Amino acid sequence: MKHGKRGPAFWFLAAFFTLFVLFLYGPTLTILVLSFQGPEGTLTFPMRGLSLHWFFNLFQTQLVGDIAGALKRSLVLGVVVMIVTMIVSFSAGLAFRNRFRGSTILFYLAIASLIVPSILISLGIGLLFRVLEIDPAWYSSAFGAHLTWTLPFGLLIMLAVFNRFDRRYEEAARDLGATPWQTIRHVVIPIVLPSLIGVGLFGFTLSYDEFARSLYTSGTFNTLPLEIYGMTTNITTPVLYALGTVTTAVSFLVIAIALISFSIIRRRRERHGSDAGKAA
Amino acid sequence: MMTRTSRWTTYFQVTPLALVFLIFLVIPIATIVVVSFFDYTTTSIIPAFLSQNYEELLLSPVTWQTYLQTVEFALITWVLTFLIGFTLAYFLAFHVRSATWQQVLFLVCTIPFWTSNVIRMISWIPFLGRNGLANMTLMKMGLIQQPLEFLLYSNFSVVLVYVHLYTLFMVVPIFNSMMRIDRSLLEASLDAGATSWQTLTNVILPLCKPGIAIGSIFVVTIVMGDFVTVRMMSGGLSASVALMMANAMSLLQYPAAAANAVVLLIVVLLIVAGMMRVVDIRKEL
Amino acid sequence: MAKLNGGIGRRKMLKGAGIAAGAVLGSTVGAPTIWAQNNKNIVLRQFGTGVSAINEIAEKAKKDLGFTIQMTALDSDACVQRAVTQPNSYDIADIEYWMIKKIWPAKVLQPFDVKKLTYFDKIVPIFTTGKLKPDSVIAQGTAPSKVGFVDKPDSTAFASGQTGWFTMVPTIYNADTLGIRPDLVGREISQWKDILDPKFKGKTSILNIPSIGIMDAAMICESAGVMKYGDKGNMTKAEIDKTIAFLIETKKSGQFRAFWKTFDESVNLMTSGEVVIQSMWSPAVAAVRSKGVACKYQPLKEGYRSWGDGLAIAKHLSGSQLSAAYDYINWYLSGWCGGFLNRQGYYSAVLDTAKANMSEDEWGFWMEGKPAKGDIKSPQGAVMEKAGAVRDGGSFYERMGAVSCWNAVMDEDRYMVQKWNSFIAA
Numbered sequence: 001m002k003h004g005k006r007g008p009a010f011w012f013l014a015a016f017f018t019l020f021v022l023f024l025y026g027p028t029l030t031i032l033v034l035s036f037q038g039p040e041g042t043l044t045f046p047m048r049g050l051s052l053h054w055f056f057n058l059f060q061t062q063l064v065g066d067i068a069g070a071l072k073r074s075l076v077l078g079v080v081v082m083i084v085t086m087i088v089s090f091s092a093g094l095a096f097r098n099r100f101r102g103s104t105i106l107f108y109l110a111i112a113s114l115i116v117p118s119i120l121i122s123l124g125i126g127l128l129f130r131v132l133e134i135d136p137a138w139y140s141s142a143f144g145a146h147l148t149w150t151l152p153f154g155l156l157i158m159l160a161v162f163n164r165f166d167r168r169y170e171e172a173a174r175d176l177g178a179t180p181w182q183t184i185r186h187v188v189i190p191i192v193l194p195s196l197i198g199v200g201l202f203g204f205t206l207s208y209d210e211f212a213r214s215l216y217t218s219g220t221f222n223t224l225p226l227e228i229y230g231m232t233t234n235i236t237t238p239v240l241y242a243l244g245t246v247t248t249a250v251s252f253l254v255i256a257i258a259l260i261s262f263s264i265i266r267r268r269r270e271r272h273g274s275d276a277g278k279a280a
Numbered sequence: 281m282m283t284r285t286s287r288w289t290t291y292f293q294v295t296p297l298a299l300v301f302l303i304f305l306v307i308p309i310a311t312i313v314v315v316s317f318f319d320y321t322t323t324s325i326i327p328a329f330l331s332q333n334y335e336e337l338l339l340s341p342v343t344w345q346t347y348l349q350t351v352e353f354a355l356i357t358w359v360l361t362f363l364i365g366f367t368l369a370y371f372l373a374f375h376v377r378s379a380t381w382q383q384v385l386f387l388v389c390t391i392p393f394w395t396s397n398v399i400r401m402i403s404w405i406p407f408l409g410r411n412g413l414a415n416m417t418l419m420k421m422g423l424i425q426q427p428l429e430f431l432l433y434s435n436f437s438v439v440l441v442y443v444h445l446y447t448l449f450m451v452v453p454i455f456n457s458m459m460r461i462d463r464s465l466l467e468a469s470l471d472a473g474a475t476s477w478q479t480l481t482n483v484i485l486p487l488c489k490p491g492i493a494i495g496s497i498f499v500v501t502i503v504m505g506d507f508v509t510v511r512m513m514s515g516g517l518s519a520s521v522a523l524m525m526a527n528a529m530s531l532l533q534y535p536a537a538a539a540n541a542v543v544l545l546i547v548v549l550l551i552v553a554g555m556m557r558v559v560d561i562r563k564e565l
Numbered sequence: 566m567a568k569l570n571g572g573i574g575r576r577k578m579l580k581g582a583g584i585a586a587g588a589v590l591g592s593t594v595g596a597p598t599i600w601a602q603n604n605k606n607i608v609l610r611q612f613g614t615g616v617s618a619i620n621e622i623a624e625k626a627k628k629d630l631g632f633t634i635q636m637t638a639l640d641s642d643a644c645v646q647r648a649v650t651q652p653n654s655y656d657i658a659d660i661e662y663w664m665i666k667k668i669w670p671a672k673v674l675q676p677f678d679v680k681k682l683t684y685f686d687k688i689v690p691i692f693t694t695g696k697l698k699p700d701s702v703i704a705q706g707t708a709p710s711k712v713g714f715v716d717k718p719d720s721t722a723f724a725s726g727q728t729g730w731f732t733m734v735p736t737i738y739n740a741d742t743l744g745i746r747p748d749l750v751g752r753e754i755s756q757w758k759d760i761l762d763p764k765f766k767g768k769t770s771i772l773n774i775p776s777i778g779i780m781d782a783a784m785i786c787e788s789a790g791v792m793k794y795g796d797k798g799n800m801t802k803a804e805i806d807k808t809i810a811f812l813i814e815t816k817k818s819g820q821f822r823a824f825w826k827t828f829d830e831s832v833n834l835m836t837s838g839e840v841v842i843q844s845m846w847s848p849a850v851a852a853v854r855s856k857g858v859a860c861k862y863q864p865l866k867e868g869y870r871s872w873g874d875g876l877a878i879a880k881h882l883s884g885s886q887l888s889a890a891y892d893y894i895n896w897y898l899s900g901w902c903g904g905f906l907n908r909q910g911y912y913s914a915v916l917d918t919a920k921a922n923m924s925e926d927e928w929g930f931w932m933e934g935k936p937a938k939g940d941i942k943s944p945q946g947a948v949m950e951k952a953g954a955v956r957d958g959g960s961f962y963e964r965m966g967a968v969s970c971w972n973a974v975m976d977e978d979r980y981m982v983q984k985w986n987s988f989i990a991a
Contacts, residue, residue: 006375008374009375009476013367013370013371013375014371014375016367016371017368017371017372017385020364020368020389020447021388021389023444024392024444025390025392026407027400027403027404027407027444028392028395028400028403030403030406030407030413031399031402031403031406034406036339040856040857042833042836042837042858043405043406043833043836043837044406044409044411044836044837044838045406045413045416045449046414047409066637087296088296088297088300089297090294091293091294091297092293092294092296092297094293095290095291095294096294097294098290098296100290100291102298103294106294106297106298106301107562109301109305109306110301111298111561112305113301113305115497115501115503115548115549115552116305116309116501116545116548117501117502117504117506117545117548118307118463118505119505119507119522119525119526119542120312120505120541120545121304121305121308121309121543123308123312123525123537123538123541124305124307124309124311125308126310127308127310127311127312127538128307128311128314129535130414130534130650131315133310135651135653135654136651144300144303144304144306147300147304148300148301148304148305150302151297151301155297155558156561159358159562180289199436204395205908209394209396209397211346211397211398211508212505212506212507212508215526216529218653219651219654220610220637220654220655222637223396224396225396225398228396228398228422229398229508230398230638230639232398232402232512240402241403243399244396244399244402244403247395247396247399248395249397251391251394252391252393252394254397255387255394263558277398279359320979321979322667322670322974322979323649323667323670323980324649324671336983340987342986342987342990342991345990345991346990361893381965406837409837409838409839410837410838410839411837411838429767432839433822433823433839435914478634514823514825515822515823515824515839516773516824516825516826516989517816517821517823517824519989519990519991523990524986524990527986527990529646529988530640530643530646530981530987531641531642531645531775531986532646532649532650532667533979533982533983536983
């Protein structure tokens with residue numbers, strides 16, 4: 001299978017893969033095309049005119065809704081969730097290297113947090129705040145709701161990383177007289193940094209696009225996915241598609257930036273001859 | 281172990297995580313359970329201990345139909361995402377030879393995942409509608425005379441979007457499992473006279489079980505708890521359990537929604553417990 | 566809480582007649598100087614349905630009054646939810662009359678003192694006495710006059726007649742019927758039951774908002790002779806059961822293409838051709854037409870199902886914020902908004918002031934049922950109707966006079982909502 005000429009199986013699978021990619025991108029292309037309609041455009045085919053009208057329109061005041069505010073809230077929330085997820089899962093990952101009472105329960109809580117449907121968590125937090133008569137808000141209840149989604153992923157990744165972590169590096173540092181904090185700061189963190197960045201990016205994405213967990217927890221002001229959902233019921237023009245096109249473009253941009261910075265870090269490490277990354 | 285780091289440090293390190301789960305997972309779920317026994321009027325919830333919410337829920341045939349419908353959605357989606365996901369992962373893991381190409385193709389599959397789900401969902405509507413691209417094309421090609429109505433606002437469109445959104449959740453863990461398979465096992469199998477197909481079913485498939493289980497857990501739990509896709513792609517005609525809950529919530533019938541949530545939680549946990557028997561997640565890390 | 570921080574703003578120069586009118590309003594409220602100085606820092610948070618949470622109104626209010634109105638658009642059910650469960654998250658609730666029947670008992674709103682409402686005496690009598698003309702009969706359902714007043718500010722029960730405490734100031738209202746695509750229905754539509762015609766199988770839609778949908782359903786059931794109601798606006802459990810059973814049967818037979826929850830969804834269903842006949846709201850019909858798609862708001866033999874929207878104020882409002890809210894609401898009725906809304910096919914609560922803000926032709930077309938002399942344009946400037954067109958259903962008095970029922974919250978509301986949910990889930 002591994003060597004020799006490519007058989008019919010390969011071509012069949014390659015064709016299948018191509019079809020899947022088409023399936024994956026097809027609809028996105030539909031709205032990409034439709035977003036370039038003229039001012040009289042509607043939500044469906046046929047195309048009515050060709051212009052950038054709806055992209056300009058997107059940045060003007062809409063009849064209803066507040067995209068800019070929602071975007072700002074989602075970005076702030078995503079970044080804070082990202083940072084907290086990195087710190088908390090790193091710290092918990094360190095702890096899980098030791099056996100401690102309750103570790104099994106905590107581990108299964110993390111699993112439970114992943115498998116309990118998001119809407120239940122949203123409902124539960126919403127109800128809790130209502131019973132306690134606290135107003136839910138995107139920076140309190142929704143923040144917590146997002147953490148229950150990002151932390152289990154963060155924890156599982158950190159557990160996997162530390163399972164493969166060679167503790168002799170730490171012992172060496174300690175033998176050289178490093179304090180525990182110095183060991184973590186100068187030995188452990190550099191080694192796990194790429195994974196930690198991965199956890200952070202993952203956390204940001206999960207939070208940025210989270211819908212169900214925000215639904216009953218975001219309070220007065222909407223996060224971006226809620227606002228987009230609201231718009232789907234309140235907008236009758238291709239401005240919605242323009243928004244789709246722009247968000248897709250932004251996602252591509254973020255991915256490109258992430259990939260480029262990863263490769264820069266890797267190259268810099270190679271140049272400095274550091275072996276830190278290789279242990280991870 | 282404990283000699284290296286003090287016990288207190290360990291507890292200190294794990295406290296933030298434990299607190300988040302306590303405040304935002306354990307207590308909220310407990311709240312749902314408590315509220316599910318409350319009474320309610322049009323605008324208020326009244327602390328009480330009633331089984332009325334459960335009676336109203338479980339004695340209604342609509343509840344059972346809805347659960348059945350939701351499980352059906354989950355099952356169909358699971359079968360499709362598994363078949364598609366396994367094939368894709370198999371192609372990537374065993375047929376794409378260079379690691380660079382593997383990464384590139386893998387990335388191609390993951391990029392759409394970064395766009396808002398809601399946007400990806402609605403982008404199907406102009407494609408599938410009565411005057412949509414699909415119908416227009418088929419009619420122009422002379423394959424159909426009348427537009428196909430089942431394409432949009434139907435169970436078909438719901439499942440289509442599920443497969444579209446969630447196949448990736450299958451591909452990733454199965455691909456991971458496949459990459460861990462020792463290639464010499466495959467060569468041994470082929471050398472022993474097995475066909476490629478036999479190798480696939482007798483060697484690769486069993487070794488991928490953990491990946492399949494993890495992927496399945498994700499897909500099934502997401503579909504069981506979904507309401508946005510059902511709401512948007514069925515045009516409000518179909519229902520899912522979560523949609524029933526969301527409807528009750530929007531009409532301020534919190535205790536009714538809570539009772540439904542408890543039942544849904546039990547169903548999902550039972551399904552997942554069944555799947556967990558195939559895989560020990562801690563061992564997979 | 567709204568933002569009240571920051572120093573005292575500079576006295577704002579009043580420019581133009583509109584603003585001068587605003588100043589007059591300010592003085593009638595009795596706080597002219599504070600009004601002029603502090604209002605720049607006042608923010609009033611308002612939520613409502615997409616029907617009236619329109620940013621253009623907020624912008625105009627900012628220009629005329631100086632303070633900021635933050636608008637949030639929600640679907641109807643979410644409005645009730647927000648009003649009841651997050652009473653501190655808003656200052657002004659832009660809600661429908663059936664909603665206030667649900668929300669008022671939750672004690673999250675305060676009534677208006679009619680003495681502080683400049684245009685109270687000019688409000689269309691539907692909202693005060695309940696009778697459009699002195700000899701009119703009040704229609705079934707939650708008619709605005711039935712939930713418009715309370716005896717005392719802290720009373721949770723509605724007053725039976727007019728008092729000095731107004732629960733809500735009406736802003737817009739309309740008479741709803743079925744919208745059709747005249748180019749696609751291919752037959753005469755004259756009754757509510759025509760939506761059941763097997764010819765339209767898979768091409769119809771009704772709305773999924775229980776308090777409104779049940780009334781459309783009742784109009785359809787009555788028209789089709791499926792049943793007779795004692796009082797459509799207050800059904801018995803048996804009547805609810807039978808209505809819902811009929812709806813489920815219709816749904817199972819594939820008559821409906823989709824259900825909609827916000828009026829824009831109905832616009833999309835109609836423009837894309839998914840649906841050719843459906844429950845619709847008047848501005849949605851206008852929106853479909855402005856996209857160049859034929860759409861008619863068909864008057865029907867059995868009459869209209871009506872709704873009314875108004876502004877209510879949150880209980881926590883006091884001091885300068887409260888007087889700003891009064892200013893805003895008096896401004897709302899002072900004409901510009903009325904003209905703006907009338908031009909979209911709604912009706913404004915005070916007719917005289919709106920008339921002053923519309924051209925004679927516009928007034929004739931929208932309100933008097935006269936053929937348009939020139940093109941009729943939307944507030945955004947798009948041509949909605951060509952010269953010579955006549956409004957579907959005719960004049961204001963013809964349309965509002967033929968109201969058969971109002972959107973309703975019934976005594977058996979909890980039961981009805983449960984049953985409605987089972988219809989949606991079935």
